[in-house]
Amino acid sequence: MSRRIISRVMFPTVPGIDDLGPDGAGAGDAPSGLAPLSRACSLAAAAWTAGVGLAFVFGVAKRLVWHLFG
Amino acid sequence: MRDAFIHVALLLWTALVWTLGGFRICSARLRREEPLLVVATSAGLGAGLTAILLTVVAALRLLTPAVIWGIQLGWTVLAISAAHRLAAPLLRTWRAHGGRPLRAWRVCLGVLLAITALATLLTTLAPPTSLDATVYHLRIPREFLRMHRLAPIRDDVRMFQPLYVQMLFASAMGLKDDILAALLHWFLGVATALATGAWARRLGARSSLAAVAIFVLSPLVIWEATSCFIDFGLTLATALGLLWASRPDRGTPALALATLFAGLAAGSKFTGCASAALIGLMAALALWPDRRAALIRLLVVGTGALVVAAPWYIRNAILTGNPVYPLANPLFGGPPVPLSSWHYGFGHDLLHLLTSPFDLLVRGDEFDSGWATGPAYLALIPVALLTRRRTRIRLAAAGVIALHWLFWFYSSPQTRLLLPIFPLAAALASLGLEKALASGFWTRWAAYGLLAISFGVGLGTALITARGSARMALGLESRDAFLHRMTWDYEAYQQTNRRLSSSARLAVFGVSNVYYLSPPTTVVDHDNTVKLRAKGFSHLLRVRNCESDELHAGEAVIWHGKYMNPGSRFQGTYPDHHLCAQLVDLAP
Numbered sequence: 001m002s003r004r005i006i007s008r009v010m011f012p013t014v015p016g017i018d019d020l021g022p023d024g025a026g027a028g029d030a031p032s033g034l035a036p037l038s039r040a041c042s043l044a045a046a047a048w049t050a051g052v053g054l055a056f057v058f059g060v061a062k063r064l065v066w067h068l069f070g
Numbered sequence: 071m072r073d074a075f076i077h078v079a080l081l082l083w084t085a086l087v088w089t090l091g092g093f094r095i096c097s098a099r100l101r102r103e104e105p106l107l108v109v110a111t112s113a114g115l116g117a118g119l120t121a122i123l124l125t126v127v128a129a130l131r132l133l134t135p136a137v138i139w140g141i142q143l144g145w146t147v148l149a150i151s152a153a154h155r156l157a158a159p160l161l162r163t164w165r166a167h168g169g170r171p172l173r174a175w176r177v178c179l180g181v182l183l184a185i186t187a188l189a190t191l192l193t194t195l196a197p198p199t200s201l202d203a204t205v206y207h208l209r210i211p212r213e214f215l216r217m218h219r220l221a222p223i224r225d226d227v228r229m230f231q232p233l234y235v236q237m238l239f240a241s242a243m244g245l246k247d248d249i250l251a252a253l254l255h256w257f258l259g260v261a262t263a264l265a266t267g268a269w270a271r272r273l274g275a276r277s278s279l280a281a282v283a284i285f286v287l288s289p290l291v292i293w294e295a296t297s298c299f300i301d302f303g304l305t306l307a308t309a310l311g312l313l314w315a316s317r318p319d320r321g322t323p324a325l326a327l328a329t330l331f332a333g334l335a336a337g338s339k340f341t342g343c344a345s346a347a348l349i350g351l352m353a354a355l356a357l358w359p360d361r362r363a364a365l366i367r368l369l370v371v372g373t374g375a376l377v378v379a380a381p382w383y384i385r386n387a388i389l390t391g392n393p394v395y396p397l398a399n400p401l402f403g404g405p406p407v408p409l410s411s412w413h414y415g416f417g418h419d420l421l422h423l424l425t426s427p428f429d430l431l432v433r434g435d436e437f438d439s440g441w442a443t444g445p446a447y448l449a450l451i452p453v454a455l456l457t458r459r460r461t462r463i464r465l466a467a468a469g470v471i472a473l474h475w476l477f478w479f480y481s482s483p484q485t486r487l488l489l490p491i492f493p494l495a496a497a498l499a500s501l502g503l504e505k506a507l508a509s510g511f512w513t514r515w516a517a518y519g520l521l522a523i524s525f526g527v528g529l530g531t532a533l534i535t536a537r538g539s540a541r542m543a544l545g546l547e548s549r550d551a552f553l554h555r556m557t558w559d560y561e562a563y564q565q566t567n568r569r570l571s572s573s574a575r576l577a578v579f580g581v582s583n584v585y586y587l588s589p590p591t592t593v594v595d596h597d598n599t600v601k602l603r604a605k606g607f608s609h610l611l612r613v614r615n616c617e618s619d620e621l622h623a624g625e626a627v628i629w630h631g632k633y634m635n636p637g638s639r640f641q642g643t644y645p646d647h648h649l650c651a652q653l654v655d656l657a658p
Contacts, residue, residue: 031437034508037457045457046512049449052431053520056445059432062525063441 073249074195080246081253085260087145088116094152095119096110097323105160106278107268107313109615111211111327113261116145116474117303118334119252121234124241125381131219138244170241176184179283182525186286189536190256192294195543198252199556200297204585207298208248211240212585225593227396228584230389232382234337235303248585251298257564258302259295265309269497272313273464281500284450285492286353287528290442290485296535301489307335308345309493312470315353315371316463328353329371333378340397340409344477345490346375348470355466414438416484423479430485438484442531447495448525450502450517457505464501467494553586559613560635562651563587566611569628569653577656580613587611599625603656616650626655 037045092115093101093108101108123141127133198208206228211220214236223229235258239251266285267278275281285291294301311331317324331350335342350371354364383393392399396407414437416422416429427448434440455468474491481487506517542552553560559581567588570576574589579597589609594602597612599622609628621627632650 023215034505037505037509037513039510042513045453045509048452048515049506049513049516049520052445052449053516053523055428056431056441057523059434059441060183064303064436 073545074543075144077195077246077249077253077425078266080250081257082130083146084142084242084245084250085113085257087142087149088120089113090116090149090152090156092116093156094148094438096327100320100323100327101155103320104268104271106271110261110264110268110306110308111314114204114265114306114331114334115259115327117238118234118307118330120145120241121237121303121334121336121337122378124237125220125234128214128218128220128237128240129381130229132246133214133218133240135215135244138241141241142245147464160209164448166239172505176277176279179279183279183283183286184492186529186532187260187291189532190292190295191253192543193532193535193539194252194256196539196552196556197549198248199553201558201583201630203248203252203298204557204583207236207300208239208243208251209585210236211243211251212248213244214240216590219561220385224389227407230386231339232337232342232379234334234382235300236305239298240461248298252296255298255300255302256295258306258378260311262302262306265313266493268317269313269467269493272316273467273497273501274461275497275500276504277500280503281493281496283525284444284446284499284503285496286445287525288442288444288492289528289531290439290444290489291492292528292531292535293442293487294486296539299486301486304335304338304342304345305490305492307331307338307342308349308490311335311345311349311354312494315349315367316356316466318353318356318367325353326365326374326573327371329374332371332375336375336381336646337379339479340394341481341487342379342490344474345372346379348473350375350475352466352470355469356603381538410482412438415479418480423476426475426479426483434485438486440485442485443488444524444527445520446499446503447492449520450506451495452502453506454500454502458501464498467498471495471498475563493580532542556636557586558583558635559633559649559651560586560606561631562613565629565631565651566609570609575603575606575608576611577607577609578611578613599654599656603658605628607656610654610656611651612654613649616648621652625652626657627652628655629653 036042089109089112092112094113094566096108096112100111103111113366120141124138127137127141127219197621198204206226210229210233213223235255238254238258239248242248242251244255253487263282263286267282269551270278270281277556306329311328314320314324314331315328328349332346335345337348350368353371354368357363357367369601386395387393389395390402390404392402392404395402395404395407399405399407415426416436430437430440430443431445431448434442451468451471455464458464471491471494474488478487503517506513538556539552541547542549550560550564554564562581563584563586566576567586570589572589576587576589577588577594578584578591579594582593584591592607594607596602597610602610616632621630630650630652632648634648
């Protein structure tokens, strides 16, 4: 529940990131809104995104440790 | 503090007249395009045409502060005549979109971007301290201004790079000084961020702000924004050239802009030739499968870009016999000359090519701070390509990124050489972000976490750099104390400047970052005093490790000192290693 509240407070527009709308020339998605990913695709995307984020944190942390104690 | 205000005023004046002047020159048909694109294109046009004009002026041996002021006033007149034309579309845009309620996430991103812009601006208001700036980006325009022409400076192979962006630094140094030069590079960064937003719109993103934030809030971009480099000039030209090349529906004016920006890219750095080739390819692909029309567009962009970039390649041919010196020197009958003595990356085999995006993040030191690209690109671009509709323009953008990656990997895989494709990559990543935020709980929160890490590291980098320079920028620290703290070898340079007049001819051995030396200086590859005296040098500054620091019998040493260099520009007070220097009078 608390996660939902935080999500709504911080990002109240999700899922509709709105701005000026597609310019037409390159737009490939329906203007009314983005269809959410299927459950399997969504989990795969979450795993990929989180994995890359953690890899980055690992890379930076390793560098910091080397810098401070190496 | 007063100096800071003068610098900001000059920056605003130059940025405004370049942008308005560029807007005035732009075809009336193109002025009705997306506002971000129009402003970025106008700024790029103003800067690019100034660089070309100053190159012609320098080739005619007329490069003086008076001529530079004349060009600036010319832009001002042009800008005044264009102001009312730009006001109308800006008002229209404001009326159409300005009244819309600001969403919380837009406010968050806006605040993050504003803090980053202010922090980097503050850092840039201090004297330039990056190594590349003090080795050649600033030394070249200073020598050009000193000699009023495209003077040959032969002691560093990087002097033979195409130099359009350095001509903008010459303009800044003619108007004021090297701090303004760094500020103009910062402005080119702002224009590049706008071009990134324009690319996001071109790819069909709902928000240009997300792409701009992904581009700006990476440590690499922030690092670039705080000193004199050429990379934002090259990146802006590449992003705009590719974008206009992808618009055959906008006819000849769009093709002309693509051609001009391709030429500016090739005239800003050798690697810009790859950007020009990609712009030509994009122009051709835009009309594919009409092979004849595609070929004509490719030829037009190629030939036009060659003409625009030609001055620098002709200069090299005249000076060395090789238009791309030092590249491919044996082909032109000369000895092999390496452009860089460093080797980057882990190897050029297929396995390392496939792992290179991960290597960049996890063990990026071999690529020169690969971590500085941030994780957003690698995390979100695949999501965009696999989950959003693969329209022709999105595939073309992905293809351009892939081709540039191949060029980068097999040429010189330094992290910052990836910058020219960052605007396209950020735009594609913003598509992936939109999809992730529109999907299930875990995907959404993985994306939030990624953004928090990515933007947090970017913002942290901006604040750390500002912390190192703020006191100097605000007039609370002396220039000498700041340069002592932030640059290498300044102790030796300060001692030398105190002892030598401008009539001295100084040879420097052991270091190449000689920008802050006042007398005319040549970097030499040996310290044989007899040979140097025979070549007409009056003094030698010898810098080396203290272990090998011996005074030679018979040498007239007029200063001898030991000093400590800072560990990095980001941590000016962190001591790294000791060096010893000797200033020798070469008079017989």
